[in-house]
Amino acid sequence: MSGSLAPSSLARLLGRWNPGAAPAYRELSDVVRLLVLDGRVPLDVALPSERSLSATLGISRTTVTAAYTALREQGFLSSGQGSRGRTCIPQPGPRGPGLTGAAGRAGSTGSGRSGLAGGSNLSGPPGLPVPDGLLDLAYASLPASGEVVHRAFAAALTELPALLPGFGYDALGVRPLREAIAARYTDNGVPTSPAQILVTSGAQHALNIVLRALASRADKVLVEHPSYPNALDAIRSAGCRPIPVSMPPAGRHPAESWDLDAMEATLRQQRPALAYVVPDFHNPTGRLMPDPQRRRLVRAAAASGTVLLVDETLRELNLDAVASTPLAAFSPAVVSIGSLSKSHWAGLRTGWIRAEESLITRFAAARTIMDLGGPVVEQLAAAHLVGALTEPLPARLGMLRENREVLMALLADHLPSWEAERPDGGLSVWCRLPSPASTAMAVIAPDFGLRLAAGPRFGIGGAFKYYLRVPFTLPPEELETAVLALRAAQDRLEAAPQLRRRPQALPVVAIA
Incomplete structure (x- = not known):
């Protein structure tokens, strides 16, 4: 919008802005900046003139001039004619x-x-x-785990010539990487074949594919509260409605790290299409869901017809070496997503979905609307990294x-x-x-x-x-x-x- 802000209106918004904890110009610029970020002072409006604002606030014009100068330097006020700069957001x-x-x-x-x-x-x-x-x-x-990642890319370059005769498009992902990921799940007690793996460009990409394939606009998606911001954004961007279930406060017994009573009640009453959970070192609390709670969650999701979508991106970062069972071990219907972003390097942009073969087929079809496959060299390097996680x-x-x-x-x-x-x-x-x-x-x-x-x-x-x-x-x-x-x-x-x-x-x- 455009227009101007009257000095009396700005004074009302400022309230008690000058308690004397810092120079007056600094406190004035700080509060105006927060009002702009707040949205209470709109963008692209002209602030009052220095003369009129100083008279309204009962302060010197020098103070207002210094405050406006600070706002211009910070990028919150344009350099307009005279003192009538317009509000903006810094680039x-x-x-x-x-x-x-x-x-x-x-x-x-x-x-x-x-x-x-x-x-x-x-x-x-x-x-x-x-x-x-x-x-x-x-x-x-x-x-990045520098030397390890570098060696993986060096090995990938030696393997690349064998793939060059092909087109390079692969919606499922290169087979060596799918085999390595499947073997990792199998070693962790979740028997998995390469046909149950779809390689993605990170866990966020994986989440968007699952949402596109399994959720419709206005569908409900259960989420922990708090939850990972990018996941919440993806759910909302898909037109779905996130249904939050609060995490218990800190200090609860580890066996009560999640409020399973509330989750079961929400699944039973709301019957969401999906439930997005981070049981392995939950982001942001860092909690680990105990196995008994995992069993209850799987049973409750099955009873409500809800697809359980499990984000395992942080699973490898087990600082206290506490054993836990992957949620997919409790039900073949669980959909798991993961990536190398936290364990190795976000710059790899390599993630995956693990699910039943019939779902992988649906995910691959949904994926081709977004892209036709990931970069081959990165996938070949990721295959080496997944196969040697212990290094x-x-x-x-x-x-x-x-x-x-x-x-x-x-x-x-x-x-x-x-x-x-x-x-x-x-x-x-x-x-x-x-x-x-x-x-x-x-x-x-x-x-x-x-x-x-x-x-x-x-x-x-x-x-x-x-x-x-x-x-x-x-x-x-x-x-x-x-x-x-x-x-x-x-x-x-x-x-x-x-x-x-x-x-x-x-x-x-x-x-x-």
Whole structure:
């Protein structure tokens, strides 16, 4: 939309914007920025003139000028004629001059006065390249297991000539990879043939294929609450209605990690077409579903006619070496999806679906609407990686165990008011904040050298504003920098509580 905002209207939206915790221009620019992100100040409207706003707020024109300058530098105000710039959302770009590292920002004063010019131009959505000096906590992913991945690609290149006479299209995936994945399932107690495997470009691609094949618009899909944001986005994009079932609070007995009574009741009453679950180191809580609960879930899904869709992307990241049975071992009707993104490297873009042969045929037909097959060299390399999972995993698990303990200790030392749930596995810690400040933390985080995924991205209807997911994928020294930055951001919010206003609609951004 276009138009202008009257100074009295902006003053009403600002409320009590200046508690004196930081320079007045900084507090004014911060609250206007949050109002834009909130949607309460629309995009492409002209803000009041400097003269009229200063008169309405009873502050100096110099203060308003400095606030507008900061908003322009941050990308929230266009450089229009005179002082009547128009509101906008910053576009991702390179770091501005004079930016210090994350450690310097984390060590700034509790009010968050980092001395950065345009620090918030670092706040582009996760999924875009991370500017230098910015720690990305929106991604729970690891760098490649370098030498192992490199060797796999070298071997793949030697095998490629044998496939060159063919067309290169294969909706099911190259046979060596399907054989390796099938053998992995068989070794884990789920007898599987290559005909029961369809190779995809990652687990997200697999989820979209299953949704296209098995769900119609307006169908219900049971989901855990919280759940993986990209899965929720895919379900909604398919026109389906996610039906959330809350996870029990932290501190429950491991045998009650999931609320099976509620899941059974929801399956019985709602009869959803699909149930999307992450029983193996649930994202974001890191919990592991016990086998007795798995049996109950399989029985309940069968009784309601619901297809149980199991995301096993994190299954290999079993930090405490607790034994569990794949859900597909309890029923041939279970559909399983997985990938190498978390265990090896997201850049491989290799995933799969494991299901009955009749379903694989349906999935292959649905897949050809999206693409005609994955890249061959990556699949050949993935076959070597799947066939030798034991090579990189012990070292990676050892590193992740150390990082988990480091992060838990740092959170206890520097953020004792946070309730951090110790994960059984996976890559992140799910934290409950002392106040509903998750979104505000994500908004101001770039000022402290961080990029965060706000808690409501993991839920439906604005839930989890008290929660934040913190990955432990960074090295210990960077985890310390990140936690100190989180503490500095919390201090700033405590000093300026008006910044906790929660945006009504979070931007849909990529989170891994």
